[in-house]
Amino acid sequence: MSTPEERLATLGIDLPSPPRPAAAYVPVQRAGDLLFTAGQVASGADGLVAVGRVGAEVDLDTAVVCARQCAVNVIAQLKAALGDLARVRQVVKLTVFVASDPGFQSQHIVANGASELVGQIFGDAGLHARSAVGAASLPLGSPVEVEAIVQVDPA
Amino acid sequence: MSTPEERLATLGIDLPSPPRPAAAYVPVQRAGDLLFTAGQVASGADGLVAVGRVGAEVDLDTAVVCARQCAVNVIAQLKAALGDLARVRQVVKLTVFVASDPGFQSQHIVANGASELVGQIFGDAGLHARSAVGAASLPLGSPVEVEAIVQVDPA
Amino acid sequence: MSTPEERLATLGIDLPSPPRPAAAYVPVQRAGDLLFTAGQVASGADGLVAVGRVGAEVDLDTAVVCARQCAVNVIAQLKAALGDLARVRQVVKLTVFVASDPGFQSQHIVANGASELVGQIFGDAGLHARSAVGAASLPLGSPVEVEAIVQVDPA
Numbered sequence: 001m002s003t004p005e006e007r008l009a010t011l012g013i014d015l016p017s018p019p020r021p022a023a024a025y026v027p028v029q030r031a032g033d034l035l036f037t038a039g040q041v042a043s044g045a046d047g048l049v050a051v052g053r054v055g056a057e058v059d060l061d062t063a064v065v066c067a068r069q070c071a072v073n074v075i076a077q078l079k080a081a082l083g084d085l086a087r088v089r090q091v092v093k094l095t096v097f098v099a100s101d102p103g104f105q106s107q108h109i110v111a112n113g114a115s116e117l118v119g120q121i122f123g124d125a126g127l128h129a130r131s132a133v134g135a136a137s138l139p140l141g142s143p144v145e146v147e148a149i150v151q152v153d154p155a
Numbered sequence: 156m157s158t159p160e161e162r163l164a165t166l167g168i169d170l171p172s173p174p175r176p177a178a179a180y181v182p183v184q185r186a187g188d189l190l191f192t193a194g195q196v197a198s199g200a201d202g203l204v205a206v207g208r209v210g211a212e213v214d215l216d217t218a219v220v221c222a223r224q225c226a227v228n229v230i231a232q233l234k235a236a237l238g239d240l241a242r243v244r245q246v247v248k249l250t251v252f253v254a255s256d257p258g259f260q261s262q263h264i265v266a267n268g269a270s271e272l273v274g275q276i277f278g279d280a281g282l283h284a285r286s287a288v289g290a291a292s293l294p295l296g297s298p299v300e301v302e303a304i305v306q307v308d309p310a
Numbered sequence: 311m312s313t314p315e316e317r318l319a320t321l322g323i324d325l326p327s328p329p330r331p332a333a334a335y336v337p338v339q340r341a342g343d344l345l346f347t348a349g350q351v352a353s354g355a356d357g358l359v360a361v362g363r364v365g366a367e368v369d370l371d372t373a374v375v376c377a378r379q380c381a382v383n384v385i386a387q388l389k390a391a392l393g394d395l396a397r398v399r400q401v402v403k404l405t406v407f408v409a410s411d412p413g414f415q416s417q418h419i420v421a422n423g424a425s426e427l428v429g430q431i432f433g434d435a436g437l438h439a440r441s442a443v444g445a446a447s448l449p450l451g452s453p454v455e456v457e458a459i460v461q462v463d464p465a
Contacts, residue, residue, distance in 0.1 A: 024425035025440040029402045031344060031461040034186060036403040039441030053291075053412060092184045093191040097443050100291040102208060108294040115179035130180040131194030131302045133252050134292040136363075136410040137444040139418040147441045151186040189341060208446075247339045248346040255446040257363060263449040270334035285335040286349030286457045288407050289447040306341040 004085035018076040028081040040073035041142035042066035051141035055104025067113030070146035100134030107132040159240035173231040183236040195228035196297035197221035206296040210259025222268030225301035255289035262287040314395035328386040338391040350383035351452035352376035361451040365414025377423030380456035410444030417442040
């Protein structure tokens with residue numbers, strides 16, 4: 001059985017040095033065996049994958065890629081917090097906010113970009129509940145923002 | 156003392172076969188004694204109760220009905236996950252997203268459609284914290300989406 | 311070492327009698343050692359600090375003040391629920407919804423108004439994960455709404 005890190009490598013995903021939030025908050029906070037991540041935007045090595053609202057400046061296919069990139073950043077934050085991604089017992093919940101033109105109604109399709117990556121990397125431990133919601137806009141103009149609640153094994 | 160199932164029957168509510176999400180996620184995930192539900196849209200036996208944004212294509216009264224229908228779907232998911240709704244010790248939190256015209260400012264009135272049903276069905280165990288938030292739009296054009304965090308008794 | 315209540319006094323903040331929600335829900339609900347607050351709007355002694363969407367009717371500086379006021383109301387709810395704010399072991403998560411013009415992309419700057427106050431009042435126990443999200447609109451026209459998840463010490 002492969003590890004989450006090996007599956008990331010198989011998919012050719014290098015986890016970024018996780019984006020650091022401003023000093024006013026932290027990227028991950030823990031309560032008991034639950035980890036709560038800060039909302040992650042669609043930033044990659046060269047900045048945001050795209051900027052704008054889905055259904056207006058950003059098309060559906062690009063938005064799916066953005067959601068996947070947000071999930072990469074969530075996983076990078078979990079890796080930084082845990083050291084070993086095998087300590088993820090269960091990804092419990094993802095909330096996927098999609099900056100949306102008022103006429104755009106496929107937030108769930110966009111969110112699959114995040115959900116499917118999490119499933120590929122964590123297997124059954126990646127099976128999560130999920131909400132997909134249309135936002136008026138998101139920080140820095142990111143088309144997507146993803147936050148996670150994760151149950152972990154004790155250190 | 157009546158059971159939640161008996162109260163549903165008294166209100167004439169047949170729980171639907173719970174809407175199944177796409178394979179990328181699950182309708183309910185558990186961590187310890189907490190259940191997290193996926194966001195539920197306002198789908199009934201004949202599809203969505205209404206389509207569009209509240210304050211634009213959808214009026215307030217219809218939106219309240221939509222919020223109630225979302226709550227029915229949340230309860231259906233809990234029933235499917237737990238078997239017996241008496242295992243709900245406490246509905247802890249509801250988040251109610253309301254697809255909103257920018258000028259619409261009564262998301263809290265809409266959300267009462269979900270909160271009041273949860274109170275009727277679960278009694279004190281239904282007393283929850285709640286956020287009501289205006290979304291730009293929601294999956295499939297649903298006017299409302301509701302997610303829940305629920306504390307359960309051990310099996 | 312000063313207490314959270316002493317730090318509030320130093321900042322000249324009188325906690326309001328916490329705004330009471332309608333009967334359909336409660337301001338704070340507990341599950342184990344986690345408290346979930348209802349979403350708090352930017353209401354002060356004289357009503358909402360401002361009304362409208364940030365980037366349209368409300369400017370950035372005013373929005374930061376609104377976020378801080380929402381955080382005051384969150385803290386007031388925690389005080390009412392706990393009696394003693396020193397029972398807050400960790401503010402785990404803040405979600406900051408910002409009613410946003412579609413062109414507004416600085417929800418994270420607005421959210422700092424809440425995050426920084428929480429840090430000032432709770433110190434290390436105030437270091438939280440956070441999401442900042444643009445809403446189409448919010449209840450009563452509040453420019454900001456903040457909800458919290460908090461880990462507490464046993465009574």
